Amino acid sequence: MSAFRKLTAGLAGLAACAVAVPATAADDTQFDGTITLGAAISLTGKYSTNGGHTKKGYDMAVDRINSMGGVEVGDKTYKLEVKYYDDESTPARGAQLAERLIQQDDVKFVLGPYSSGMTKAIAPVTEEHGVPMVEANGASRSLFTQGYDYLFAVLSTSEQYLASAVDLRAELARKDGMKPSNMTIAGVFENDPFSQDIRAGVLADAKEYGMEMVVDDKLPPEINDMSSTLIKVKATKPDMLVVSGHSKGAALAIRQMSEMRVNVPMLAMTHCDSAQIIKKFGDKAEYTLCASQWAPSLKYADKYFGEASQFAKDFKKRYGYAPPYQSAESAAAVLVYKNAFERADSLNKKAVRDALQKTDMMTFYGPINFDDTGKNIAKPMVLYQVQDGEYKVVAPTKYANADVRYPMPKWSER
Amino acid sequence: MDNIQLLIETPPFALQLVIEGVLLGGIFALAAYGMALVWGVMNIINIVQGEWVMLGGFIAFALAQWGGVPSLFGIPVAAAALFAIGWLAYHTIIFRIVDRDLFTSILATFGLSILFQQLMNQIFGADVRTLESGLGSWYFFNSMVSISQTKVLGFVLAGVIAVVLTIFMRSSRMGQAIRATAQNARAARILGIDTDRVYAFTYGLNAAVCGAAGAIVVMAFTIHPYQGLIYTVRSFTIVVIAGLGNLPGVIASAFGLGIAEQYAGFTLGAEFQNAFVFLLLVVILVARNLKLQRRREVLR
Structure with a gap:
């Protein structure tokens, strides 16, 4: 019996400790x-x-x-x-x-x-x-x-992710004295719900400006190679390439574009920061435009x-x-x-x-x-660009702290 | 159809697709050699194949990133490390399934593949990793065609390993033992071959070649913990097309698959790249079945 008593005493002691710990750890403020x-x-x-x-x-x-x-x-x-x-x-x-x-x-x-x-x-x-x-x-x-x-x-929400990139494309076209409707876009979107939403957003915005989608590929999530799509981009010479494929898409796009010298005047993508493109690719990541929910x-x-x-x-x-x-x-x-x-x-x-x-x-x-459906309609997406190894906000112009660097130079000249 | 038009108008792009396909095929061939070997000798469909590639990539990555050694050095180290891991995997798990039915071996290696995915996820996180090889590219036709030297390295490695494997299988003592065991394990045992050792070596060798492939993959593409499946599926397809114990067949079908994938991705769109591979697999299996049936009729 004494063993049992010892055990219960021990347990009681333990329980007391467990109660005592949060009490002593409590903050000064009385809640x-x-x-x-x-x-x-x-x-x-x-x-x-x-x-x-x-x-x-x-x-x-x-x-x-x-x-x-x-x-x-x-x-x-x-x-x-x-x-x-x-x-x-x-x-x-x-x-x-x-x-x-x-x-x-x-x-x-x-x-x-x-x-x-x-x-x-x-x-x-x-x-x-x-x-x-x-x-x-x-x-x-x-x-x-x-x-x-x-x-x-x-x-x-996701369809807004690259909308500012399409807007920026139109803005830059006007600046060069060209019609936005003459611009062409190539898109690579991973075949998952998130990227397909982004695709829907880009397609809708492009249609509004009358821009043509010359490449519109859905990259299977399990694919580890973008080369056949990038050859198509090379062949069709679009005015902007948009890539949405989480970190893998971002990393692959920069690696293979630089390797294959795929020249486009504008490159916009998602997940630049989670793919750490600056750290991984250094100079090769320059000029890339990245969609972001927020920037410091x-x-x-x-x-x-x-x-x-x-x-x-x-x-x-x-x-x-x-x-x-x-x-x-x-x-x-x-x-x-x-x-x-x-x-x-x-x-x-x-x-x-x-x-x-x-x-x-x-x-x-x-x-x-929040609107009636529960999504936040007050906050715009921002677009930043990799400039000298740093992310600088370039769009929307209201929040920009740097001018967009455009066009992206040819790979052979970098 | 616009895409086909593009190829006809600018032949260099068609050439680029073939080059990319062949180089990609080289990497697939590396992953597939071992699968053919393990399947042929041990009668195991090794679902963990792609994870060996992924592990090789992570080893090369860790070595270069944290060990500070040149990226290319990761290829032999990854191969050596994977040999050890493969050997260990054999002595802990694989030896239990050698004589079992195919379903057991698929289940066990599938379990192993989940284990390694989670393990790498715990150690390295789910991020996409990549490594600079320090090699550049060659450009032709005003940069319209580019050849990545890293991928060429993978291609050359695939060739060298094929030659070494052939010579090894023909003339070395171990190679002969492996062939003997593949033909008839029981007879080999009676004649004094330590089949357990042969199996362990075969499995280690498979993992080692995959490890080397992984070190190339991390430099030419990217790696992350959940990527093994691509290489498992491709190896499986290649081995099914080539047949067991047919090294030249493995190489040929790897190149074929690489090129077919590139063309399918270009003409049909990237979303059909995978679908095309599976379609090809089905077509080849059906065609082969028909051929066999015809032969059976003759026998009758």
Whole structure:
């Protein structure tokens, strides 16, 4: 019996420790309670890199809000907290975890996962339970045509990604005294929902200007070679080449274009920064135009992080690398929640959802204002260009901090 | 059809497609040699083939990026490392499936491939990696045709390895043992051949050649942890077309596949590049079946 008694005493001691730890670790600020946000994000599997960026963005914002006094709802102040699960980059697992967050962990507010595919898997679950989800990393247009009432996205949707590139092409044509309708575009788009949305956006914009698509290839996701498409680009001599194929597409395009000397006056693509084209290809990456949700040089500001550049500095200090836009938009999603909680003045799911719908705020990430479908219509995409080994914002002209370098010189002259 | 018009108007582009196809075929051939070998000798369809290529790429990448050695040095190192990994894989897992049915071996090697994908993802992250070989390109016809020296290196390597493998199989003691084991493992054992050693060596050799291919791939294209499937599928197609134990056949069908892929990508659009490869596989299998049926009729 004594052994049993020792064991129970030990367990009781352990339990006491477990209770004591959070109590001593508590902050100076006295909180009346905690609001738990739930998030299933990719910490392992093929989206783990960007899943990590997402988590860091959430953590940055949560810590900043808590250190600035937390969230005030009614006459109480609440501490923010995120409950994370690893969705292993598989949509089915993501949906399962969303179910678990809501049903078992009693989470009333959900933060989005990384990627459109994962968001697509989770959205039906949150919708069914009437739980709001503010997401920052699902850009696919198709997310906002389903009539979801509880889904809100702070980022620009994918069909807008390369729209500013087409606009810039038209603008430069006019400057050279040519008609935009005489311009031709070659496009390489990965055959996945995200890139096909981008393709739809480019095609629509090109049609508006009367530009012709001379190459329109859908690159299978498993292909590791762009040469046959690039030979076509060489042969048709378009006025602009657009590439959308995640990091792999960006890296392959620069490598094979320089190797095969594919000359185009303008090259626009997505995922330049996640492909680290400057670090990997150096001079060969020069002149490339890159679509981005956000850039640290933009003049947006809020009271939590200050200007965009300040967020970038703080992020770098904490994590040791410059923040990719995935982190910035994730942090913005948390700011949106705080803002909505305080305006709703309630922690009722429906009340918070209604407050989210009426969001109209400025953040370091950009203005946020949701339309009826839940997507942010206030923030434009930016286009930056690789200039002397740095990303400089060149479009839209309103936010530009450098002039676009155009045309791209021939490879033989570089 | 506009695309075909383009080729007729400017023949250098047609030439470029053939060159790209042949060079790509060289890399496919490297990945396929071992698959033919392992299939022929051990009767295993090695689904983890593409992962050996991917691992080779990551080893070359890590060596150049963190070890600071010249990129090209990664080719022999990746090959040596992969030989060791292949040998280990044989002694831990593969030896258990040698005498089992094909389904077991497919399942086991498929499991291995998932294991290595996740392992590389944990170590290197899911990012796309690439390495500068330091080699340039040759240009002809006013830059209309370009030949990447890195890919040429892969092509030459494919040729050299083919010759070395042929000589090795014909005249070395181990090569003869491998051939004997492939013909009849039981008889080989009775005659004193340590078939276990032969299998381990064969499997290691396969991984080593794939590793060298991977080191080329990281310099000519890109690599990431989930990329193995491309090379597994291509190797499988090539070996099915060529038949087992037919090295010249493997080389010929690798080149053929490379060129066919390039032309399909150019004329039909990149989205049909893969579909075309599979279509080709089906057509060849059907054609071969018809041929066999005809032969059977004669026998009857």
